[in-house]
Amino acid sequence: MLIDFKIKQNPKLFIKDPEGSEMGKQIVATAIGLLQEIGYEQFTFKKLAFKIPTTEATIYRYFENKHKLLIYLIDIYWSYIHFQIVFNLNNVSNPKEKIKKIIDLLVWEDNSESFLSELDQKGLFYIAIAEGSKTYLSKDVDNLNKDAFFKPYKDICEMIEMVFKEYNSNYNYCKSLASTLVETSHSQYFFMHHLPRLSDFSKNKNPKELEVFLENLVFGALNN
Amino acid sequence: MLIDFKIKQNPKLFIKDPEGSEMGKQIVATAIGLLQEIGYEQFTFKKLAFKIPTTEATIYRYFENKHKLLIYLIDIYWSYIHFQIVFNLNNVSNPKEKIKKIIDLLVWEDNSESFLSELDQKGLFYIAIAEGSKTYLSKDVDNLNKDAFFKPYKDICEMIEMVFKEYNSNYNYCKSLASTLVETSHSQYFFMHHLPRLSDFSKNKNPKELEVFLENLVFGALNN
């Protein structure tokens, strides 16, 4: 199944909607590839323009700067994961099973049922892990937050929070546990690939082991 | 008590040892202030030079670039916290008490017994929370890691790992739990101040509540 997965993005994130033209779509698709290839610090609009090919000025007509473009991509990523989780939780009623499924989807490497092109999916996964926190780790975070640029991230955390509440309504730290789960799923994935002494899964690099750790962590907290 | 707290830093981090001259010390001290003030992205050697005051070229004689300077500061921070923990765990034998003490020191806002000047201490705390992960979230992470630039961070995680092992030798994820604890203590602190809907402590902003959450998280996992 490959349907056209379109997310209505916060219009303040772009100057001109990239979904509205071929050039815009090219910019987004190529940006995913280039960001993955050279990383956020080395990424420039000039290099992106060269790869498309177009000119720097054209890209500036779509996005104010590379930070806004990064937020745009990360927002797509979280909206997509959010949708995936809602879709997959459709017929699950047991909260414990729901949590397990959520963890499975957060740690995905190869997700068979995809609504994005494979290139975009793997690229966005990588970018979310390696560059995601750069969206909010900025002096400008409070202003960006006022413009609701982190809404997709908050929405997915809130949804997970609700499932935790459903599992144990007496647990007082559902918000923090939800954001910790999301953050940890990414940071541990990064550590196991790049800073092996910070994770127990660096030898096999098996995402399933990471999932067991996360389940243990979440249920340990919720069952206390 | 205020002793001269000096850490032997990885010499590959600098071109010329900043501890070896007045100018070097000024660069480090002023960098802490400026980073805290304007954040890593806006931080430039030119602005730093203006504040000292000296010239850009002088700073380049000490540090190759601002990323190396950031790693230098973050390494000081973790070495300092490491020392603090070892110092405070000196007379504690009960592993449970040790873990509680570790969590308390990781979340410190105002630490009474300090071996750094107050300005440096608060500054480094802020920088570690808001900019710390930028040290390794880089395409260059594997090369930086080969030069052991993340050793102080790994050392503190390893020490915490050993305490976890001491508490429960059957728990299989001590490395990951240790790095998760360290990361979460920072990310939740950031969230409660800037992205309040991602944390349960945003209302009171009381670090003690965060500590309770972290204790619950760690003991929940270890007691499973």
Place this chain on the structure above:
DNA sequence: TCTTTTGTGATAGTATTACTACGAACAAAA
């Protein structure tokens, strides 16, 4: 005492990055 060496910081650059003003091309509407 007089050189020479060494360490230090300043001057004055270049290349790259981030961003903008303006104009050409083209198509749809009048």
Place this chain on the structure above:
DNA sequence: TTTTGTTCGTAGTAATACTATCACAAAAGA
């Protein structure tokens, strides 16, 4: 045919990142 608007490209500027080289002073040697 003219007008209007949309889209993209040309050609800049300002700031940032980094370097080659010079000037000076203190220390070391003759």
